[in-house]
Amino acid sequence: MAGKAFFSVSMSLDGYIAPEPVPVEDLFTPEKQDDPDVRRWMAQWMELQQWVFPQRFFRENLHLGDGGEEGRDNDILRETHLRTGASVMGKRMFDAGAQSWPEEAPFHTPVFVVTHERRDPWERPGGTTFHFVNDGIETALDQAREAAADRDVRIAGGGETILQYLNAGLVDEFSIALSPVLFGAGTRLFDHVDAASVALEPISSEATSRATHLTYAVHRR
Amino acid sequence: MAGKAFFSVSMSLDGYIAPEPVPVEDLFTPEKQDDPDVRRWMAQWMELQQWVFPQRFFRENLHLGDGGEEGRDNDILRETHLRTGASVMGKRMFDAGAQSWPEEAPFHTPVFVVTHERRDPWERPGGTTFHFVNDGIETALDQAREAAADRDVRIAGGGETILQYLNAGLVDEFSIALSPVLFGAGTRLFDHVDAASVALEPISSEATSRATHLTYAVHRR
Numbered sequence: 001m002a003g004k005a006f007f008s009v010s011m012s013l014d015g016y017i018a019p020e021p022v023p024v025e026d027l028f029t030p031e032k033q034d035d036p037d038v039r040r041w042m043a044q045w046m047e048l049q050q051w052v053f054p055q056r057f058f059r060e061n062l063h064l065g066d067g068g069e070e071g072r073d074n075d076i077l078r079e080t081h082l083r084t085g086a087s088v089m090g091k092r093m094f095d096a097g098a099q100s101w102p103e104e105a106p107f108h109t110p111v112f113v114v115t116h117e118r119r120d121p122w123e124r125p126g127g128t129t130f131h132f133v134n135d136g137i138e139t140a141l142d143q144a145r146e147a148a149a150d151r152d153v154r155i156a157g158g159g160e161t162i163l164q165y166l167n168a169g170l171v172d173e174f175s176i177a178l179s180p181v182l183f184g185a186g187t188r189l190f191d192h193v194d195a196a197s198v199a200l201e202p203i204s205s206e207a208t209s210r211a212t213h214l215t216y217a218v219h220r221r
Numbered sequence: 222m223a224g225k226a227f228f229s230v231s232m233s234l235d236g237y238i239a240p241e242p243v244p245v246e247d248l249f250t251p252e253k254q255d256d257p258d259v260r261r262w263m264a265q266w267m268e269l270q271q272w273v274f275p276q277r278f279f280r281e282n283l284h285l286g287d288g289g290e291e292g293r294d295n296d297i298l299r300e301t302h303l304r305t306g307a308s309v310m311g312k313r314m315f316d317a318g319a320q321s322w323p324e325e326a327p328f329h330t331p332v333f334v335v336t337h338e339r340r341d342p343w344e345r346p347g348g349t350t351f352h353f354v355n356d357g358i359e360t361a362l363d364q365a366r367e368a369a370a371d372r373d374v375r376i377a378g379g380g381e382t383i384l385q386y387l388n389a390g391l392v393d394e395f396s397i398a399l400s401p402v403l404f405g406a407g408t409r410l411f412d413h414v415d416a417a418s419v420a421l422e423p424i425s426s427e428a429t430s431r432a433t434h435l436t437y438a439v440h441r442r
Contacts, residue, residue, distance in 0.1 A: 013397075013421065013437075014411035015236040176234075178399075180423045180437060184416030190235035195405030200234065202401045205433040207426030214433060216234075216401060 002145060003152035004172040007162045008080050009189060010048050010211070011176045016186035017159050019044035024096045047181045051210035052077065061106045072208050080175070084109060085151025086144040088137075090161035091115040094130065104128075110147040112140040114161060137164050159187050167194040171218050173203065177211040197221050223366055224373035225393040228383045229301050230410060231269050231432070232397045237407035238380050240265035245317045268402045272431035273298065282327045293429050301396070305330060306372025307365040309358075311382035312336040315351065325349075331368040333361040335382060358385050380408050388415040392439050394424065398432040418442050 009017050019041045026032040027041065052058050056068030057077045068074070086109050089097075094113045097105075104126035105111075111130045119132040133140040144153040155165045165171050176189075203215040230238050240262045247253040248262065273279050277289030278298045289295070307330050310318075315334045318326075325347035326332075332351045340353040354361040365374040376386045386392050397410075424436040 013435075014409075014414065014416075178435075180421040182411055182414050182416045182419055182421065184411070184414050188235075190403055190405070193235060193403050193405050195235075195403045198403055200401040200403065202428075202430070202433075205426075205428030207423075207428075209423070212423075212426040212433060212435060214234075214399075 003083075003085060003148050003150055005141060005145075005153045005155060005165065005170055006083075006173045006175065007155040007157070007165070007171060008175040009157070009159075009162070009177070010052065010179055011189055012048055012179055012181050012183045012186075014182045014184065015188045015190060016183040017048075017189045018187040019048075019183060020185045021187065024099065028099050044181075044183060044186070048179050048183075051177055051179065051208065057081070063102045063104065072206070073210055076177075076206075076213055080154075081108075083152045084154040085148025087111045087154045087156040088140050088144050088161070088165075089113055089156040090158050091117065093156060093158040093161065105130075110144070111156070112144045112147075114140045137161070137168065138170070141165070141170055159189055162189070163192055166198060166218065167192075169197070169218075169220055173215065173217050175213060175215045177213050179211050224304075224306060224369050224371055226362060226366075226374045226376060226386065226391055227394045227396065228376040228378070228386070228392060229396040230378065230380075230383070230398070231273065231400055232410055233269055233400055233402050233404045233407075235403050235405065236409045236411060237404040238269075238410045239408040240269075240404060241406045242408065245320065249320045265402075265404060265407070269400050269404075272398055272400060272429065278302070284323045284325065293427070294431055297398075297427075297434055301375075302329075304373045305375040306369025308332045308375045308377040309361050309365050309382070309386075310334055310377040311379050312338065314377060314379040314382070326351075331365070332377070333365045333368075335361045358382070358389065359391070362386070362391055380410055383410070384413055387419060387439065388413075390418070390439075390441055394436065394438050396434060396436045398434050400432050 011017050022037045022041045026038050032038050051073050054069045055074040055077050056070050057074050059065055059068045087107055105124045105128040108127040113130055113132050114137055115132050122130040155162050197220055199219045199221045201217040203217050206213045232238050243258045243262045247259050253259050272294050275290045276295040276298050277291050278295050280286055280289040308328055326345045326349040329348040334351055334353050335358055336353050343351040376383050418441055420440045420442045422438040424438050427434045
């Protein structure tokens, strides 16, 4: 039985999934941490993801230490992880992540990277293997579906990759953790959505103290 | 005891509170109803407000006929109406509304219109009186507060007027009915929000089958 293709992101109330970009390498360069743009980026990112960082599942999975919250937000993170049998991501998300994930990358499944770069599979400790797919988003999804078997495929990101899949009619369902913050600028999730062809069916809407978790099924109009 | 200043709008999941504009007079001209832009505007508006139109309170208040739904969405509309002791609106909302409201305008309270036009108060049957305020948004709010006594003041719209009040730090609380629809284009609520000075505190988040009703308190950063 084939699983679903889904995505799951945190979004500000005004529709942003990331602050105005700064060079990715600056975020991981110690001497850049006092740069005003880097500080602004980090502060906004922390606010957007404030429902994630304190959670026990997140901390354990990223090797950030023991302990953490164990309420509904934690359950949602764990459930999202457990339903995912394989992930698909764009090249830019992979490049940024490669600088920030621990050696034991946090996926623990196959990950299919849509890229023009030809490269052999890259196996990490802990069960994550990155596969580099050179012939488009549909092929990457097909390969991910096969790898996921009866579990679901997560379109992990970034925003442009998610929108390509959504506009191509290849997303079955998505979840948004709506954070109580306004960005005013940054990367919008739904810019360039093909609104005339995407219809939404509300599946669930669940509030925690930190976010409102919205899930929609996607249909073609 | 002074009430709160609040606004309450319907918003698409991608942040729009109105479709891409068409000339207001076209919406109310019978021979324009088959114009593709008018049809598109109407279809999007109906989807955005689909949680409102079937409700008994809305139908009775707009004199659209008896009957209608009486669930939580209906209660939310009635509660919003009952808490409102006076409204403030911009000139464009007033001009558009004057073409669409029934003679018994649906406010049944004083309404303060922020405008450069000098005009005597306009009293309508049913308790609505429009007052035309020529010296800015703060004066309009002061007058509305006094008229509302211990009830709340609703910043009724449109979007630009709401944002002026929000950015000026004059909004205490707001509610958004998040509709399960993507617009892709139109009038965004939070474009030009002064995100660096507006902090949100989640008050409530309540899902119905038709929308997710989000309420936030506003604080200065």
